[in-house]
Amino acid sequence: MDNSSTYTPPKIWTASKESGGRFASINRPTAGPTHDKELPVGRHPLQLYSLGTPNGVKVTVMLEELLAAGHLGAEYDAWLIRIDDGDQFGSGFVAANPNSKIPVLVDRSAAAPIRVFESGAILLYLAEKFSAFLPADGAQRAECLSWLFWQMGSAPFLGGGFGHFYAYAPTKIEYAINRYAMEVKRQLDVLDQRLADSPYLAGDEYTIADMAVWPWYGTLVKGQLYEAGEFLQVQAYTHVLRWTNQIAQRPAVRRGRMVNRAWGEPASQLHERHEAGDFDTKTQDKLAAPL
Numbered sequence: 001m002d003n004s005s006t007y008t009p010p011k012i013w014t015a016s017k018e019s020g021g022r023f024a025s026i027n028r029p030t031a032g033p034t035h036d037k038e039l040p041v042g043r044h045p046l047q048l049y050s051l052g053t054p055n056g057v058k059v060t061v062m063l064e065e066l067l068a069a070g071h072l073g074a075e076y077d078a079w080l081i082r083i084d085d086g087d088q089f090g091s092g093f094v095a096a097n098p099n100s101k102i103p104v105l106v107d108r109s110a111a112a113p114i115r116v117f118e119s120g121a122i123l124l125y126l127a128e129k130f131s132a133f134l135p136a137d138g139a140q141r142a143e144c145l146s147w148l149f150w151q152m153g154s155a156p157f158l159g160g161g162f163g164h165f166y167a168y169a170p171t172k173i174e175y176a177i178n179r180y181a182m183e184v185k186r187q188l189d190v191l192d193q194r195l196a197d198s199p200y201l202a203g204d205e206y207t208i209a210d211m212a213v214w215p216w217y218g219t220l221v222k223g224q225l226y227e228a229g230e231f232l233q234v235q236a237y238t239h240v241l242r243w244t245n246q247i248a249q250r251p252a253v254r255r256g257r258m259v260n261r262a263w264g265e266p267a268s269q270l271h272e273r274h275e276a277g278d279f280d281t282k283t284q285d286k287l288a289a290p291l
Contacts, residue, residue, distance in 0.1 A: 026086055031098060037090030041108070042077025042274050049079045049093060050103035052261030054159070054215035054225070055119040059103045060273075061211050061256030062123055062133070067276070068252040071130045073109070078259045078273040120152040123208040133208045144202035147194075147209035151216065157183045158216055167226040181232065184220075188237045191217060195239035199246075210247060215257075218244035255279055 015029050041047055046063070050056040066074035081087045081102050088100045097104040097117035105122045107114040107129075116125045124145075127134035135141045162180035165173055191213070194201060201209040216225070221240050223229030235241070247253055258270040258279065266284035273279075280286075 026083060026089075031094075031100065032089075033091040033094040034086060034089040035091070037087075037092055039090070039092035039096065039106075040079055042079075044075045044077050044274075045107060045109035046074065046076035047079070047106040047108060048076050048103060048260075049081050049096065049106075050260045051081050051083055052257065052259065052263075053102065054219065055101075055155075056103045056260055057215040057257055058119045058212050059105065059122050059126075060259040061215070061253050062126055062208065064252035064256040064259075065211070065250075066126065066130055066132055069132055071132060074126070074130060075275070076273070080260050080262060080271045082262065118152075120148055120212060123148065123212055127208050133206070133211070135202060135205060135207065140203055140205070144207045144209045147201040148212050150190075151209070151212040154187050155216055158187065158220070162228075163226050166228055166231070185232060188217065188221070188232070188234070188240060191243075192237040192239045195243045200243070206247070210243075214244065214247050214253075218247060222248075258283065 039047070039049055048059060048063070050059060052060070060078060063074050063076050063078075081093065083102065087093065088097075088102060093104065094100055096106055096115045099117060101117070103117075103119055103122060105116045105125070107116065107125075116122045124134070126132075135144055157180060162177070162184045165176040165180060169176075191201075198204070200206050201213060217240060219225040220228070220232070221234040221237055221244055223234065229235075258268055259273045260271065261269045262271060263269070266288060267286075269284040270278055270282060271284065272282070
């Protein structure tokens with residue numbers, strides 16, 4: 001990528017070379033499968049195909065919260081999709097999500113399977129299916145949905161924008177980093193001002209809005225995302241930190257963060273989840289061969 005002021009975009013863009021830094025091998029300008037591979041199916045009606053990135057964590061937290069609240073129908077199988085290996089381009093995955101992004105949920109509780117892709121859509125689908133974590137009141141429901149869609153619209157600036165140019169791009173481009181850092185700090189200020197007046201984003205209740213925003217902005221202010229905490233001076237957002245720490249203490253959130261996680265401490269990684277007991281028996285430290 002040319003970072004000089006002399007670069008002039010061509011009249012017609014072509015993918016003439018790899019781009020995308022760390023993720024160059026999985027970036028391409030076309031859609032559709034690259035290979036035949038069916039998705040596995042477990043014994044529960046809800047089948048999740050995902051990875052423990054912030055978008056994936058939204059859904060596993062929601063499912064664990066539903067189970068903790070007594071919704072036994074929310075039992076699920078979570079299958080690991082390794083995006084660095086191109087699993088999202090298998091024919092079965094593309095059939096479930098033509099956009100080839102994690103997460104994707106397939107609900108097999110009806111006569112015909114229902115696919116749901118995009119993390120915000122999955123949260124809303126589950127909230128309506130189980131009548132949970134989504135206020136019924138008109139004003140509170142509107143507030144919840146507003147923050148849910150705020151996150152969906154804001155995440156590309158934090159992830160694809162700031163995260164890419166600050167952490168992953170092969171060339172550090174000052175203009176790009178400054179542009180996205182400014183927007184991320186504005187977003188943090190939006191959250192901080194809201195959380196100064198309200199315990200949770202939608203009001204007094206913990207909802208899918210918090211589940212959507214927390215995996216991105218909560219980990220950011222804790223210095224766990226892109227290692228950018230000092231750069232963005234995240235400690236200044238005291239109300240976001242209060243909210244972040246409060247949510248992080250929830251047992252269902254702790255479990256949800258572990259599901260489909262494939263990095264970090266082995267005890268924090270549960271690559272696949274098929275029943276509640278897997279947290280006690282199948283994390284990577286417990287599966288490691290004895291010395």
